Amino acid sequence: MNNLERNLGSLTTTFNTGNEVKNVGKDIYYSTAKNFGSRLSIKDYDMLTEKMAELGIGQVRITLISDEKIIVQLYECFTCGEMEYKGEAICYFEGGILAGAISNICGQNMDAIETKCNALGDGYCEFELTPKSIKPQTNHSTAEKEDNMVNLALHSLKLTKDYNKVEHKTKNFSNMNQRLHKALKKAVEINNFNKTILDSMPNCLALIDPNGIIIKINKQYNDFLNIDSKKVENQNIKSLGWTTKYKEVLITGNAAIWQEDIEDDEYIIFESPVAEGNGILRQLIPTKSEFVKLMLDKMTFLEREMKYYKNKVKEKNNDIENIADLSVDSDCMREVIRYMKKVSKTDATTLLRGESGTGKTLFAKAIHNESHRKNNPFVSIDCTTIPENFFEAELFGYEAGAYTGANKNGKAGKLEMAHGGTVFLDEIGEIPVETQSKLLRFLQEKEFERIGGITTKKVDVRIIAATNQELETMISKGQFRKDLYYRLNVININLPPLRERLEEIPSLTNKILLDFCREVGIELKEIGEEGMKELIHYNWPGNIRELENLVKRLAINSEQKMIERSDIAREIEITTKIQPIQALEGQMNQSEKQNIIDALEKYDFNKTQTAKGLGITRQTLYNKIKRFGISS
Numbered sequence: 001m002n003n004l005e006r007n008l009g010s011l012t013t014t015f016n017t018g019n020e021v022k023n024v025g026k027d028i029y030y031s032t033a034k035n036f037g038s039r040l041s042i043k044d045y046d047m048l049t050e051k052m053a054e055l056g057i058g059q060v061r062i063t064l065i066s067d068e069k070i071i072v073q074l075y076e077c078f079t080c081g082e083m084e085y086k087g088e089a090i091c092y093f094e095g096g097i098l099a100g101a102i103s104n105i106c107g108q109n110m111d112a113i114e115t116k117c118n119a120l121g122d123g124y125c126e127f128e129l130t131p132k133s134i135k136p137q138t139n140h141s142t143a144e145k146e147d148n149m150v151n152l153a154l155h156s157l158k159l160t161k162d163y164n165k166v167e168h169k170t171k172n173f174s175n176m177n178q179r180l181h182k183a184l185k186k187a188v189e190i191n192n193f194n195k196t197i198l199d200s201m202p203n204c205l206a207l208i209d210p211n212g213i214i215i216k217i218n219k220q221y222n223d224f225l226n227i228d229s230k231k232v233e234n235q236n237i238k239s240l241g242w243t244t245k246y247k248e249v250l251i252t253g254n255a256a257i258w259q260e261d262i263e264d265d266e267y268i269i270f271e272s273p274v275a276e277g278n279g280i281l282r283q284l285i286p287t288k289s290e291f292v293k294l295m296l297d298k299m300t301f302l303e304r305e306m307k308y309y310k311n312k313v314k315e316k317n318n319d320i321e322n323i324a325d326l327s328v329d330s331d332c333m334r335e336v337i338r339y340m341k342k343v344s345k346t347d348a349t350t351l352l353r354g355e356s357g358t359g360k361t362l363f364a365k366a367i368h369n370e371s372h373r374k375n376n377p378f379v380s381i382d383c384t385t386i387p388e389n390f391f392e393a394e395l396f397g398y399e400a401g402a403y404t405g406a407n408k409n410g411k412a413g414k415l416e417m418a419h420g421g422t423v424f425l426d427e428i429g430e431i432p433v434e435t436q437s438k439l440l441r442f443l444q445e446k447e448f449e450r451i452g453g454i455t456t457k458k459v460d461v462r463i464i465a466a467t468n469q470e471l472e473t474m475i476s477k478g479q480f481r482k483d484l485y486y487r488l489n490v491i492n493i494n495l496p497p498l499r500e501r502l503e504e505i506p507s508l509t510n511k512i513l514l515d516f517c518r519e520v521g522i523e524l525k526e527i528g529e530e531g532m533k534e535l536i537h538y539n540w541p542g543n544i545r546e547l548e549n550l551v552k553r554l555a556i557n558s559e560q561k562m563i564e565r566s567d568i569a570r571e572i573e574i575t576t577k578i579q580p581i582q583a584l585e586g587q588m589n590q591s592e593k594q595n596i597i598d599a600l601e602k603y604d605f606n607k608t609q610t611a612k613g614l615g616i617t618r619q620t621l622y623n624k625i626k627r628f629g630i631s632s
């Protein structure tokens, strides 16, 4: 390795370490470059300018040539041209090259001092060259010989620098690439996440774009269709022959739901707008699914609620009977009416007892209408229609935020709604034991708190309760509170079954017939003495409600004005044929009761699991437990 090659090696190392000038002894660096400069065979200042530009060392401008000094400015300096402020002049390499080259031009040894530098924030470099006492050691012959090598070396340096620049840009580019890569990775992750969510949904799901193109289907849909999803994705939904309402959904912004039979099975199809109306989510749900079961449970609940409010509206619209309007035509009922009239003048809690259909609801309204409360509400609560968990809220109301799903403003209960009036608790035996305590406190103190509330409310309400159950038996089984029973039983009115007041049948029948024919707008029908005899011979297990139904059927079915005894006999026969069915129903009830007991034992009396095992809701299970008097 000759000297030149060694020098080249040291320079290359310098540049390969990223212009870290401080890593090289400044003097060595300067003198090496001066050696180079002297070997460039530069003869005059024009050639100097040309060569420096050609080699990429910088654009030279000579600003002063005098005997004492030469001042050279260097723009786009190789070392510091793209450097930011460093606080010191660092272009020893350029200074050295210039010193070597200008020493040759002047024929005397010159040295360069850098007076301005980009690294000092000057915007260009400036070198002051002054003669040195010792003559430079030049060996022109060697220099000329190695001239090409020097040029080549400097070209290599330039290339190295250019390469570094490109590499820098490439680095930037690769950083950008990395960022892009990361973003893509994230997008893939999000996509996978969305896919996982879609796939983990129990229903068949498809995403459809506003042009009806299926963008994606989830695994369930894929399995359901049993074909490769690629055959469906990117296809127009209609071209696949699927019924869809996506256009309608997009236009209205409302979800569409309908039922469809697909290969002998029933499905619910639910299409709803997603992504601010930029797409549609289509769901295919088998009607036998758990989801639909839950919906149906909810619907049953809503139906009950609807029935309750319908009854309320009906109550409001009906001409409410006064005691005087009641049709009674028996000594026992006349006695009841006399007592009721007295009772209606008081605020005493009243318990109406009697078989189903004996007129308990009708009499409760009559008591209210006869009382000083008649211009205030009569609020009727059919305790058989209220789900167990809702009783307390229904009666006493709840405050805002009392429980999840509750009205956010809270809600007044029926007791508050009935302030000044009467609350009729039909089938009081159905009230859950926990609610019984709160009702008892209300009966004793006339005050209560809403669920989640701290303010005690006082309302002026009269309670009339009714039951066809043996409350005494329920008490002995721990299903009904004894103290509540005594509180309710302040006044006890017993409505005898129709079979114990058969003498009332003619007047009741005529009233029902007259009212019904008028109501439905048909010719007024009559039942003669013979017909009445037929009615009196029957024992009426369904009481007045059964009589009412039978009379209405006769009025519709009978073609003549006079309803014949034979017509009645036939109708009763049909009714009595139902009796064995009722007996059978009893047997069925017995086996159902046994089933429930077995299931409860199997699931260790865990209601949730028992209900699941039986395929019924917890509420239904609770109702059945109560109905069959199963102790659990």
Ligand SMILES: Nc1ncnc2c1ncn2[C@@H]1O[C@H](COP(=O)(O)OP(=O)(O)OP(=O)(O)O)[C@@H](O)[C@H]1O
Binding pocket: 326, 327, 328, 354, 355, 356, 357, 358, 359, 360, 361, 362, 363, 426, 468, 508, 511, 544, 545, 548
């Ligand atoms: N004295 C009466 N005169 C006319 N209709 C009556 C009389 N008593 C009862 N009814 C009618 O019989 C039907 C059943 O009456 P109501 O609903 O009051 O019985 P209930 O004992 O409350 O029955 P349930 O225990 O099943 O609720 C009603 O349509 C009612 O109008």
